[in-house]
Amino acid sequence: MKKLLLTAAAGLLFLSGCGSATLDGNSSSSSDKVAEKKPSELVIGVSVSTLNNPFFVSLADGINTLADDNSSTVKVLDAQDDTAKQSNDVDDLIQQGVDVLLINPVDSSAIVPSVEAANAANIPVIAIDRSSDGGTLLTTVASNNEEGGKMAGEFIVEKLGEKAKVVELEGVPGASATRERGKGFDDFAADKLNVLDKQSANFDRAEGLTVMENMLQAHSDVQGVFAQNDEMALGAAEAAQSKGKEFIIVGFDGTEDGLKAIKEGRMTATIAQQPEEMGRLALQAAYDHFAGKKVDEKIDSPLELIK
Helix, strand or coil, X not given: CEEEECCCCCCCCEECCCCEECCCCCEECCCCCCCCCCHHHCEEEEEECCCCCHHHHHHHHHHHHHHHHCCCEEEEEECCCCHHHHHHHHHHHHHCCCCEEEECCCCCCCCHHHHHHHHHCXXXXXXXXXXXXXXXXXXXXXXXXXXXXXXXXXXXXXXXXXCCEEEEEECCCCCHHHHHHXXXXXXXXXXXXXXXXXXXXXXCHHHHHHHHHHHHHHCCCCCEEEECCHHHHHHHHHHHHHHCCCCEEEEEECCHHHHHHHHHCCCCEEEECCHHXXXXXXXXXXXXXXXXXXXXXEEEECCEEEC
C-alpha cells in the first residue's frame, strides 16, 4: 500500500456520493455513470475523529490492511477530536483530489459542510461508526448503536434486577453514536431501571474517571454504570477502585483494554464492536462503488455482548 502519512498516527476516512444515503434515510442516485477504477488506482482520503482511542486505531488498521492487500494509496489524517481541524483536513483532501473520502466524524452535525463540499466536488463519501446529519453519503458503515444500548440495559437488568440504581456516562455531544447508544439504553431503562444521573465524559477515559467520581459523591448507592464506550468505562473502573466501591460496569466497543479489564474483574461486560471489520467494510464499499456495483445505503457491522 502506498501510504501518505499526513499525521504521525494512522487514521482513515471515506466519503462517497452516488447512490447514497441522505439525512432522512432515503437513497439518492446520481444519473452519471461511475468512472470505474481498480483499487490500485484509487487515492483514498481518510479522516478519523481521534487516534488517541484504541478503537479508532483498530478501525484504521482494518482499512490499512485491506488497502495494503490491494495496493491502494491512503492519505491519513487525525482530527484529534477537533471539529475545526477535521473540517480543514477534509478540505485539504478535497483540494488534493482524492477519489473517495472515508470519514469518522467528530460531530455528526459539524461534519455536514465538509460532506456537502465533497458532494460539490463529486467525491463520494463513506461515513464510519458515526453518521452525518446532512449531505449525501454513499453509505454509512456502523454497528446498530441503538440495539447495542438496549443490550447493555438488558444485561444490567439480568444481573441486578428491575429498578436497580444506575448512572450513564455519555459520549461526545452531537455524535450520532452518543445519541443512538443513549436512545437504545434510555428507552429500555425508562420502565426497567432507576437512572439516577447521566453526564457526558466525551468518550474519554480521564473524563470518565472525573465524572464518575463526581457521580459517586452525589449517588453513593449506585449499583451499575452504562458507559457509552470502553474508555469511559475504564475511567469509571478507576473511580470505583479509588473510592472503594463495587458496582457493575458495562462499556461499549470491545477494545483490547476493555476486554483485559473484564478478564481482571475491573469491568463487568462490554457491547463489543468489531472496528477492524468496520474499517474493512467501509473500504470494500468504496471498491465496490468504483467497480460499478450497487452499495447499500447502510452497512451494519456486528455486535456481541462479552462478559
